Amino acid sequence: MKRSAAAALVLVGIAGCRSAELDVDAGSDAASADAAPLGFPLEDGGFLDAIDPKPKGPPDAAPPPIVPCGADAASDADADAGACAIPASFCLDGRWLEYFETKGCVDGTCAFDAKLLSCKGYCADGGCVTWTMTAPAPP
Amino acid sequence: MRAAAIFVVGALVACSSAPSGEHATTLTFPADAPPNGEIYACWSFPRSADGWVRSIAWDVPSAGALNVHHVTLYAVPKWDKSDGAECWDMPGATGFAVWVPGVAPLELPTGMGLALPADATRWVVQLHAYRGAAGPPANVTAHVQTTDAKPAVAAAWAVVPAPVPAIAPHSSAQGTGQCKALADVHVGVAWPHMHRVGREFHGAVLRAGGATEKLVDVPSWDVGRQVAYPVSVDLRAGDAVQTTCVWQNDGDGTVLPGYLATDEMCHQAVLVWPAENSRWQCTP
Numbered sequence: 001m002k003r004s005a006a007a008a009l010v011l012v013g014i015a016g017c018r019s020a021e022l023d024v025d026a027g028s029d030a031a032s033a034d035a036a037p038l039g040f041p042l043e044d045g046g047f048l049d050a051i052d053p054k055p056k057g058p059p060d061a062a063p064p065p066i067v068p069c070g071a072d073a074a075s076d077a078d079a080d081a082g083a084c085a086i087p088a089s090f091c092l093d094g095r096w097l098e099y100f101e102t103k104g105c106v107d108g109t110c111a112f113d114a115k116l117l118s119c120k121g122y123c124a125d126g127g128c129v130t131w132t133m134t135a136p137a138p139p
Numbered sequence: 140m141r142a143a144a145i146f147v148v149g150a151l152v153a154c155s156s157a158p159s160g161e162h163a164t165t166l167t168f169p170a171d172a173p174p175n176g177e178i179y180a181c182w183s184f185p186r187s188a189d190g191w192v193r194s195i196a197w198d199v200p201s202a203g204a205l206n207v208h209h210v211t212l213y214a215v216p217k218w219d220k221s222d223g224a225e226c227w228d229m230p231g232a233t234g235f236a237v238w239v240p241g242v243a244p245l246e247l248p249t250g251m252g253l254a255l256p257a258d259a260t261r262w263v264v265q266l267h268a269y270r271g272a273a274g275p276p277a278n279v280t281a282h283v284q285t286t287d288a289k290p291a292v293a294a295a296w297a298v299v300p301a302p303v304p305a306i307a308p309h310s311s312a313q314g315t316g317q318c319k320a321l322a323d324v325h326v327g328v329a330w331p332h333m334h335r336v337g338r339e340f341h342g343a344v345l346r347a348g349g350a351t352e353k354l355v356d357v358p359s360w361d362v363g364r365q366v367a368y369p370v371s372v373d374l375r376a377g378d379a380v381q382t383t384c385v386w387q388n389d390g391d392g393t394v395l396p397g398y399l400a401t402d403e404m405c406h407q408a409v410l411v412w413p414a415e416n417s418r419w420q421c422t423p
Contacts (some may be wrong), residue, residue: 089305101303101393117395118307120227120343124423127302127314128396132211132265132298133234133408 059092065111069105084110091123092116160188160287164206168222170200170207170268171276177269177399180184181226183218184262191252191293194284195236200277202265208267208400210238212281214259226265233259234296236281237408239332241364252290254414269400270311284295294327299342299382302405302423306336306388314405317345317381318421320374328410329355330367331382334403336394337362339385342407347377354380355407374411382407 069083089099096116103111119128144324168182199207210268220226226325233256236245247253264281301316342354355368384405388394394403411417 086307086310097305097396099393099395101307117397120397121300123302125302125314125316127304129300129302129316129423130396130398130404130406131300131406132209132237133296133298134232 014098057117058096058116061098061114061116062090064100064110064114067110068108069110070108084112087112088125088126094122094124095119097123097126097128145297157327160190161193162283162285162287164262164283164285166212166262166264166281166283167278168264168266169276170205170266170279172205172268172270174270176390177267179225179227179265179267179398180252181218181220181263181265182222183215183220184264186255186259189255189292190285190287191224191254192235192285193245193252193290194244194246194282196246196282197236197238198278198280198282199238200279202240202273204274205268205270205277206400207279208239208269209265210223210267210279210281211265212236212283213263213265214255215261215263216256216258218261218263220322226247226263228261229265232263234298234408235283237330238281239365240362242330242367245367247290247294250291251294251412252286252292253295254293255266255285267398267400279316285332292412293414294410294412297380297417297419298408299380299419299421300383301382301384303384303386303403304403305396306394306403308388308391308393311338311385311387313318313383313385315381315383316405316421316423317379318419319379320376320416321418322376322416324411324413324416326354326372326376326380326409326411328367328368328408329370330408330410331357331360331410332365332406333354333360333362333384333386334400335362336386336388336390336403337384337405338387339383340407341381341383341385343381343383344372344374345379345381347375347379353379368417380407380409 065087067084084102084105086102087100088096092098095118097119099115100112103113121128121130166184172178195212199210212235213229215232229353285320299316299318301314303314304312306312329342333340337360340357341358344352344354354370354372382405386403396403
């Protein structure tokens, strides 16, 4: 019994770690549901930081770029079937990485899913900085 | 589930002998992962000797149904997790050696040692393993040689990471980072690290005067053969070590940065001396 319980704890822990990856609807209120439990937006250094020093939830995802495709594309290159090139990931702040997955060309515009990843380590220059061994010196 | 339980409650063995100031410590723990699963788990052992690390060797089961991705040996000031508990970040830990496929045992030259932090109370081994089919667990052992005698030269590991972007399907990406030396040091070993979609690794020295020199180049990355390369480079204060990783994601899904085998990482660990000069400023 004890063995099973212990194993379950380990497995639950691993699953929990991966839950830091979020699928958000960029630009919608749903994206900030966790971040704004009181119904108004949280901003870095804002009022709630002063009264609630607890770590915040994920920030609002930035909306994906609007890229025409298909017959609406501005150039032949844009019109290519693969023209909905996925935008590069970028850091929303020092922790959260925003990246995109494509849903293809929808009604003349490239459709992207915006997703957030909580970096292990920290976020910088469009990626997560992680390491093994000794932690690197801070910037 | 049964397999997972074994590694949580499996026996741990720590043996130590101490002839004339030399200490041989053996740290043994059970390695396992659930079928089609992956674990990051740690075991701790009392730090049985003061002094300096001279060498670290590993007994790790060869890849089969159970694959050991890496094992890292740390010394920590305190540790409150139970054996086999999940562990990812290692804040406050000092890394001493990592086993990965293809790496050789760490054996420092005569007269050199890695300093054990004075406040380190325990050894911690971090295991990253995954398996396909069900199978028996296996023991992993770290053999740690320490000495009480202060070596002529104290060495230390430093890590030069680079940011890992989300790597879109059927695309390539690159990440670059650097750490500037704040004091003169000698670099004796460079150990690059990426995961499965790594294609190229480039380590370089950026001289303060603007010149760039090769430190280590791995033009065709093989995650199954992660060599620690002997190098010999003197850095002056203001010089920097640069890490560049190139990835190629041929799959249909996005590869994300992270610790799992299916994630990606990018850094190089450099063994430098003297340890007291291992002071760095890293960007990004």
